[in-house]
Amino acid sequence: MQWRNNQEQSQLPFEVALFPFSTLHQEVVQRFVPMKYDVILIDCPPGATTPQDRRADITRSALLCSHAVLMPVRPTPLDYQASRMLLPLLQDVSFGRGGKSLDVYLVINGKPPARTRLGMEAQEAAKQVFAAEGITVQVLKTEICTRQSFAEAPLYGKVVVDFDPDSKAATEIEELTREFMACLNTKSVAV
Numbered sequence: 166m167q168w169r170n171n172q173e174q175s176q177l178p179f180e181v182a183l184f185p186f187s188t189l190h191q192e193v194v195q196r197f198v199p200m201k202y203d204v205i206l207i208d209c210p211p212g213a214t215t216p217q218d219r220r221a222d223i224t225r226s227a228l229l230c231s232h233a234v235l236m237p238v239r240p241t242p243l244d245y246q247a248s249r250m251l252l253p254l255l256q257d258v259s260f261g262r263g264g265k266s267l268d269v270y271l272v273i274n275g276k277p278p279a280r281t282r283l284g285m286e287a288q289e290a291a292k293q294v295f296a297a298e299g300i301t302v303q304v305l306k307t308e309i310c311t312r313q314s315f316a317e318a319p320l321y322g323k324v325v326v327d328f329d330p331d332s333k334a335a336t337e338i339e340e341l342t343r344e345f346m347a348c349l350n351t352k353s354v355a356v
Contacts, residue, residue, distance in 0.1 A: 185210075187222035190230035204349070207231065221254060228258040233349060234267050236302075237274035237309070240287035245294040255300050269300055270348060272341060273308040278333075303348070307341040310334075 184192045189207070197205050207227040228234065234255065238248045248271075259267055273287045288304050295302035309315075314335070318328035326335040 185223055187226045189223060189226035191226075193227075193230045204346075224251070225254060225258060228255065228267060231267060234269045235345060236269065236271045238271055238291065239275040240273050240284055240290070242290075245291060249294065252295075252300055259300070268348070269302045270305055270345065271295065271302050272305045272345075276308050276310045278310040278312065305341065305344050305348075307337065307344045309337050309341060312337075 182196070186192070193205060193207070207230075209224045209227050236248055236251065238244050255267060255269060271291055273291065276284050276287060287308065288306070291302075291304045295304070310333070312325075312332065312334040314325050314329040314332045318325040318334075321328060324338075325332065326338055329335055
């Protein structure tokens with residue numbers, strides 16, 4: 166919401182709503198589904214570290230009304246371990262949906278733009294870390310690097326493709342959007 170409110174007149178090309186409650190799944194169905202959006206993106210707080218953490222309730226509620234999950238993960242071993250904390254919640258929600266599992270996708274985010282060993286091995290390392298958890302996590306080919314435009318765009322209440330449309334950051338977001346939408350279209354569902 167701060168991102169949207171950074172400019173008096175928000176220039177974001179989409180509606181932004183705030184529902185930080187464990188009833189998010191009900192709010193989405195009541196407010197947005199009747200509007201017939203093609204895609205509804207729900208940005209959740211970082212993964213909860215304990216089941217008692219309120220963030221776990223918000224994330225669980227978002228998962229209950231979702232068809233797919235996109236997990237942005239920084240390419241470091243500690244970030245992979247932290248992201249794995251979400252997997253039991255994904256298993257729990259899938260079980261509660263009558264075994265209908267969520268499609269889970271991982272995008273490497275915050276990758277250093279320079280060639281580093283961790284950066285070059287990021288996708289393969291992510292595949293190995295998430296392969297053993299019993300939930301299929303598809304690692305997307307598109308990677309998002311750390312770029313100045315990502316830091317500056319929110320200050321002006323814009324998305325990076327509007328703030329700096331010719332930048333590498335905008336190109337990465339456009340590629341990620343195409344790849345993720347292709348995954349959703351293959352499944353014939355909306356998020």
